[in-house]
Amino acid sequence: MNTIASHLTGWLLTGLLLFALITPTTDTSLARPESYGDQAIPTTSTTDTLFTMNPAIFTSPGTVNTLVPLSDGRMLIGGRFVSISGQPTPRSLAILKSDGTVDTTFQVDSRLTVLDVYEAAVQTDGKIIIAGRFIVSPSILTYFLLRLYPNGLLDETFNTVGIGGPVLAVLIDGSKVVIGGAFYQPTPYVARLNPDGTADSTFNGTGSGPNDTVRDIARQQDGKYIIVGDFTQVNNTPQTGIARLGTNGVLDTGFVRGGSMVSKRVAVLRDxxxxVGREDICGDSSFAWYTPDGVLKRMPLDLDPDPNWLASITALVALPDGGFLIGGWYSAVCINGFPTQHQGEVWRYTADGTFRTMVSFGDNSDILALAVRSDGHVVVGGKGLPVRSSEIGIFDGLALLNPAYNGLERVPAFHPLVGDEATIYSISRYADGKLLIAGNFSHVNGSPHFGLARLLANGTLDPDLHPFANDPGGYSLPTLVLPNGSALTGFRSNQLFLVGTNGNLTNISALNDYRSVTALAIQSDNKVLVGSWGWLRRLNADVSDTDPTFTIGNVNGSVYALAVQGNKIVVAGDFSSYNGVNVPGLVRLNSDGNIDDTFTPPAFQTEYSQIGSLYSITPLPDGDLIVGGYFKTVDGEERPNLVRLNNDGTVDTGFSSPTSFHTVQSTCLAGDGSLWVGGIANTYGRHPFLTHLDRNGQIMPTTFPNTYQAAHYFDGAIHKLLCDANGLTWVSGTFSLIDGKPFYGLARYAPLRSQVFLPQIIR
Incomplete structure (x- = not known):
């Protein structure tokens, strides 16, 4: 920071915060069309310009798979996550400072999309080797091993394109890199690479190498390598689960002759x-200890607890005092071969095998990585999935242990929250502008919220609504705000709740026969339509009971969308019959629930001549309907994924179906009659996609942040759009980046009309 900037810290921080919340699109490079599927979508602006605001941080539990100690107590972490305690880390790789906060000087190359990080290692020059599954833009190839510069930029001089399978283990040996995994090239399952990533031809052994996956590698003091994994042979010699290789890759047949057990983890101790550790659920042979020459060592006879009691050993680390730590999960009781717990724990043993102490991280937690920091503290990485309220916050993917005085005390001040990508399925608006958000998430802004949260009109979290506080892991699909301020929510796979204005819950699942709720809509008389797998019901306005005047709809599939069109009800989904009448996933009902025979919908079919799936219905003021979903033809003509129907159900041939979508999930109507459309792009990665169409389906010349990306490349989608008279206001779905900037499943759009934002001066 220069001298002037140092004197302006107060207002600069405020300005940076404002910049993070408000992302105007002013880059002239947007004049270049971007290709989506077969259609080039122009992004030049001749009318409105929109900007996005990042309202809240929605996350699900993230996973830490690997930890690498750095200098000054810092730690490189990798796994599957998009944020650490609210700090953006959308590419599943970050450096933590000693206090657990993110070192923002490390930024992963924006060209890199990370599906998973399995393992990482740091070379003596500070360059970082990462193993996992990666895509480097603009290519769509999957890379399994890459190297980054210390600042996170991609090192393109490291050529590993020839590695044709997952790399699960990485070991730095001087200037060389030893890798193990489930690959065949450059050599099967284990290889040594030169500094430029090419295969080291001096490491080739005398045979075919291991015959199956290598899961971990350690190095003894004389330079020999210990490999463990799923193999039963090495160089055509019987050797199960563990082997020692010479520096040239030759099998040492004298070390644990014939091997012992298929294994997951290995560590070399100070002596x-x-x-070695493996999984042996409900068994008693998950651990083994060998002398430097490969002779099995015995643990103390009176050892309690014995490390073999662990159901699975998933992490091992040597301690400076000669002892070691074991990480894994434990179940006290097994019934008929099935464990009754899955409790992540770390156990400490001394150099002679004496048990010292242990730390538990709650049921449904996993310990996947252990590392000793430069200050002697131990960092624990893994995943926490609480299923009871008492387990909330025990372990959120990272923890710090103090091993002083032969102990293993948790450091409570170090409690980063590892968050992965969340999915927001539904948004419903209150009369006062608040929003009810439903989806699959565990935290909002770091606060536990399970599947349902309320935002204030300005987009900030409403801390007073926390309805499912005692139901960790819960998720909501559709939600609907009612005129009196209460709401309905389909929760988990078979529940329907009435949520009071203060968050109190009334379980009304019996009114829907405990079926999965997939769609909700409200009529002008405040009666509520409930769509599910297998049927459609209507509730009275006070939702106290089902409406006896409504004919229950029986469908041979799911109802995904409902819309009220005057005194008619439009129902869409993936069904082919409604109350015994053949219909193509779309039917219109009279107000009493009987089929409206004045509406004859067309046939929606996929490219395989199967019935399409319809996810979105938007009634238009003139009585027409916009129908979106996954289909390729409508009445035999190519009209992919989005179509306009006349009031009688016939196809409006004046509407052009865009080819840029693989699936349309949501549409909403702006006050000028234009249409916003969200869903999944017709691209290899099936990216989330948002576009703006005029009344006839043509692309509107509107500038807006429009490049959506899911953090892990695949399975992203835009699920729900909200519009008002001025146009698009809210977008939700499965995504973590918009135009390269971090977002968390929710974005707020607003018109940009020459506003000037000045930072507030803080004295």
């Missing part, structure tokens, strides 16, 4: 002995 050069070797500890």
């Amino acid at each position: 050069n002995s070797v500890v």
Whole structure:
């Protein structure tokens, strides 16, 4: 920071915060069309310009798979996550400072999309080797091993394109890199690479190498390598689960002759002995300890607890005092071969095998990585999935242990929250502008919220609504705000709740026969339509009971969308019959629930001549309907994924179906009659996609942040759009980046009309 900037810290921080919340699109490079599927979508602006605001941070539990100690107590972490305690880390790789906060000087190359990070290692020059599954833009190839510069930029001099399978283990050996995994090239399952990423031809052994996956690698003091994994042979010699290789890759047949057990983890201790762990659920042989020469060591006879009691050993680390830590999960009781718990724990043993202490991280938690920091503290990485309220917050993917005085005390001040991508399925607006958000998430702005949250009109979290506080892991699909300020929510797979204005819950699942709720809509008389798998029901306005005047609809599939059109009800989904009448996933009903025979919908079919799936219905003021979903033809003519129907159900041939979508999930109507459309792009990665169409389906010349991306490349989608008279206001779905900037499943749009934003001066 320069001298002038240092004197302006107060207002600069405020300005940076404002910049993070408000992302105007002013880059002239947007004049270049971007290709989506077969259609080039122009993004030049001749009318409105929109900007996005990042309202809240929605996350689900993230996973830490690997930890690499750095200097000054810092730690490189990798896994599957998009944020650490609210700090954006959308590419599943970050550096933490000693206090657990993110080191923002490390930024992963924006060209890199990370599906998963399995393992990482740091070379002596500071360059970072990462193993996992990666895509480097603009290519669509999957890379399994890459190297980054210390600042996070991609090192393109490291050529590993020839590695044709997952890399699960990485070991730095001087200037060389030893890798193990489920690959065949450059050599099967284990290889050594030169500094430029090419295969080291001096490491080739005398045979075919391991015959199955190598899961972990450690190095003894004489330079020999210990490999463990799923193999049963090495170089055509019987050797199960563990083997020692010479520096040239030759099998050492004298080390654990014939092997012992298929294994997951290995560590070399200070005395050069070797500890090995594997999974043995409900068994008693998950651990082994060998002398430096490969002779099995015995644990103390009176040892309690014995490390073999662990159902699965998923992490091992040597301690400076000669002892070691074991991470894994434990179940006290197994019934008929099935564990009754899945409790992540770390156990400490001394150099002679004596048990010292242990730390538990709650049921449904996993310990996947252990590392000793430069200050001697131990960082724990993994995943926490609480299923009871008492387990909330025990473990959120990272923890710090103090091993002083032969102990293993947790450091409570170090409690980062590892958050992965969330999905927001539904948004419903209150009369006062608040929003009810439903989806699959566990935290909002770091606060536990399970599947349902309320935002204030300005987009900030309403802390007073926390309806499912005691139901961790819960998720909501559709939600609907009622005129009196209460709401309905389809929760988990078979529940329907009435949510009071203060968050109190009334379980009304019996009114829907405990079926999965997939769609909700309200009529002008405040009666509520409930769509599910297998049927459609209507509730009275006070939702106290079902409406006896409504004919229940029986469908042979799911109802995905409902719309009220005057005194008619439009129902869409993936069904082919409604109350015994053949219909193509779309039917219109009279107000009493009987089929409206004045509406004859067309046939929606996929490219395989199967019935399409319809996810979105938007009634138009003139009585027409906009129907979106996954289909390729309508009445035999190519009209992919979006179509306009006349009031009688016939196709409006004046509407052009865009070819840029694989699936349309949501549409909404702006006050000028234009249409906003969201869903999944017709691209290899099936990216989330948003576009703006005029009345006839042509692309509107509107400038807006429009490049959506899911953090892990696949399975992204835009699920719900909200519009008002001025146009698009809210977008939700499964995404973590918009135009390269971090977002968390929810974005707020607003018109940009020459506003000037000045930072507030803080004295």
